[in-house]
Amino acid sequence: MRDVAVIGVGMTKWGELWEKSLRDIFVESALEAVNDAGVDKIEAMYVGCMTSGLFVGQEHLGSLLSDYLGMGPIPALRVETACASGGAAFRSAIFDVACGAHDVVLAGGVEKMTDVGGDGATFALSTAADSEYEVYNGVTFPGLYALMAVAHMDKYGTTREQLAAVSVKNHANGSKNPHAQYPFEVDVDRVLNSVMIADPLTILDCSPITDGAAAAIVCPLDKVKDYTKNQPVKVLATAHATDTIALHSRKDIAWLSAVEKAGADAYKQAGLEPKDIDLVEVHDCFTIAEICVIEALGFFERGKGGPSAESGETAIGGRIPVNASGGLKSKGHPVGATGVAQIVEVTKQLRGEADKRQVENAKIGMTQNMGGTGGSSVVHIFGVE
């Protein structure tokens, strides 16, 4: 297996991009990555997208987007594992380069979520849950994560204010990210008093509906100088694990075993422990998700993630900065793009290009992307010399 490095990343402003179509926003981000790397071609492409069929009536994105990027007839494939599709696209690109099939491969992610009306987005997202058992009975994702939150509060004493503190921290970080959809700060009172979505989660506990894309270019580590002048960001680990997609099938709904498994695999591959990680981007689709994830990744003991944001330990400058980018909460969550955007952030942080949200002396970064209520999780670790 050849070692792989990230040599270019791209991302443009996320939000409700009414004036642009899926193909437009993908190409914008992909060209940013091409320009950042300084390459004049890519040899293969993987696109993470959860459900463009339901959102915009378009499948076959690999071919469509490689054509619009001007890169046809390269092999180009879409991969999907719900909201972890972006992380999985990056992992597929690694395997492609690692096995020697190609040298310069683009991993992109995209979702155009605002072009669907009525309850279309809620239904489209529900397809990440078990359609025959969960969705059929009317549960939606805010409802599922609310169940997880209630279980965590009951079992460990996690408080409503601790959930809110995650949102406060991520909005504070996102206010320093020019690409964030909602780059404003919030306080605990505002989170608690915002409209209730699924008790105990208010709308400021939920990540938004977003149009957006992101892209990263990888090549073999030993050929970096052939392709770019950028500082390479080495991929130290790639891991993917699954769990039941139905929440009711799990022993403990306050614990994310796919995240634990993918995290453990990644630490093992990299020969690292949680204490070695300088920053992590995690999948905070809801505030409770961040708390569960940082426990499953071993940054906090089981049941001890609740106070993390309140105590400042996960802030920029804290013990383990979590979601310096603003996370899904503030930056936005175009579901198929999120996993790649996490890699964009970690790459910029490790290259020292994160401006006002820079984590000082960041040498090792981790990304954790998740599908559904944790039915899948993809974890990567990156490092610079």
Add this chain to the structure above:
Amino acid sequence: MRDVAVIGVGMTKWGELWEKSLRDIFVESALEAVNDAGVDKIEAMYVGCMTSGLFVGQEHLGSLLSDYLGMGPIPALRVETACASGGAAFRSAIFDVACGAHDVVLAGGVEKMTDVGGDGATFALSTAADSEYEVYNGVTFPGLYALMAVAHMDKYGTTREQLAAVSVKNHANGSKNPHAQYPFEVDVDRVLNSVMIADPLTILDCSPITDGAAAAIVCPLDKVKDYTKNQPVKVLATAHATDTIALHSRKDIAWLSAVEKAGADAYKQAGLEPKDIDLVEVHDCFTIAEICVIEALGFFERGKGGPSAESGETAIGGRIPVNASGGLKSKGHPVGATGVAQIVEVTKQLRGEADKRQVENAKIGMTQNMGGTGGSSVVHIFGVE
């Protein structure tokens, strides 16, 4: 890159399987493959599926199906490139094994197409075309392939009867395949006089709407004896190429350049030429597709594919047997499963297990899977000692 071999395949009867759900039919085929190989575990899984979101309101298939297969928490990913999703899933499994990530990997394909009512299937399939330019203007896949047929007839003198002969041949082969959806024979008159779908294509020029799944298990060639007693079928080449998904963007709508490119790449990898291939399974979603594909793969000169079925050259026992399985036409076309089913057929043929449709002395087989009107194509070559 490690060499890879197929060590087990599985497929059950295709058709309108009202009494089974998507997860049922996938698990049936996957367990057949597991049993065929004689393995007691798989380490990773790739699932080809075009649009389960639109057909059955379910995404996140990797996690769902690995769970139902009893193989969680393995990494499991869905891949999509329209009707070539199955071939792409197999290619992803090859890369996974080739790079050393895992040893025993399952590539499956599935589509449950009959659970959607009204014009749902036609709309779902249309998402393989360009939604903003083709579908918006009302064109469907029979219409697009009819345009290609008219162009081929006009340019090369291909006749209506030659198209029909493809259907006659594939139904004759399919009548010997116990898994085929429509295992009956037809004659030229019946094809010509069946209901018109999109002039010049009648319903017997069109592959059907099908529920079905298929699976194949791969491992490193040098470890075959650790996992199975089966004769290994070596993967000699894997290739994937793309084209514009919009037909109107191409220079020549009677020529499939993605198929030509993927075929040329595959021949080069394997060090083989068309004359070395003993049998080929091609993507005959419409009769005209088979004619265009066998030209693009070099079995016939450009424009000379028309008479191939009429002359008997592509029959079992002919110069180059095409679609001994019955092809998409007779066997059925559950879009995401088709590419894997082609590999099931070639594996059985090369192992000498194809019963009444066995191609004698078959040592080298090829599969060609295609998305949309040829916006993507995946080609594999296989061999046995």
